[in-house]
Ligand code: TXA
């Protein structure tokens with residue numbers, strides 16, 4: 001199903017057999033928990049044993065939208081969805097087709113990104129078909145995803161009483177909602193996990209990876225890097241927020257200084273780099289603000305070998 005972030009591989013969250021098929025189709029190791037998607041009229045208390053004030057505040061501000069909250073799992077949520085954990089990830093997507101689908105279905109839909117495990121997330125229906133093809137029964141085409149990087153994941157699993165000075169919210173994955181916006185709504189600083197490995201088991205050092213090797217560098221170094229690679233005969237592409245100017249690259253993707261455009265086109269560019277048969281894609285990461293944080297995170301993982 002389409003969402004505003006990336007396409008999701010959807011299964012009835014209350015049906016362990018359906019959820020098991022998602023793991024099989026993706027080639028995803030069991031124990032990597034899935035996000036439960038809920039419709040516009042759904043109630044958080046059906047999914048979480050305890051709904052902290054902060055969760056209501058965030059839902060109010062950012063739902064429907066690219067935010068996932070991790071809460072204490074309601075006993076009715078199958079363990080296969082949460083990878084055996086006592087916490088559950090919940091998100092209310094904003095894409096109109098996802099909303100209609102969820103509203104008419106009535107229940108929760110467990111959906112990881114609709115790509116093979118470790119590969120680039122799909123932002124069009126065609127990407128899903130290319131990656132999962134025969135493994136899925138149906139692909140609902142909702143057009144290209146507007147945001148293009150996954151939701152921000154915020155953990156809020158503490159009881160209100162247990163908090164007393166402890167951090168209230170932790171970002172496990174940067175994404176479509178910026179840290180700055182979260183802090184504005186919560187009225188406090190929000191911690192980002194240095195490494196998502198332990199707490200968000202799907203967050204691996206190497207992820208979102210195209211076949212084409214990525215080379216991350218600063219804008220002022222890019223032209224010289226490209227020139228050197230091109231002179232050795234390599235097919236080189238360059239991807240940046242903008243301002244690289246002319247270079248010896250075979251293809252140059254420039255987002256014209258628009259970080260939202262860079263985010264929404266990021267995964268498409270990584271796929272195109274593969275399709276072009278590039279030997280290397282030189283990438284200049286955007287500054288670490290707003291949506292730039294999520295783009296940098298995905299680039300780091302995509303570049304990791
Ligand atoms: O934008 C998105 O979030 C997309 C669309 C389809 O909604 N979905 C998505 O799902 O990115 P997936 O499965 O590719 O990533 C889900 C992430 C994983 O990294 C997983 O570790 C984390 O969510 N997660 C899910 N449940 C969790 C839990 N109970 N505790 C910690 N992390 C959890």
Ligand code: MG
Pocket residue numbers: 112113121
């Ligand atoms: Mg994914």
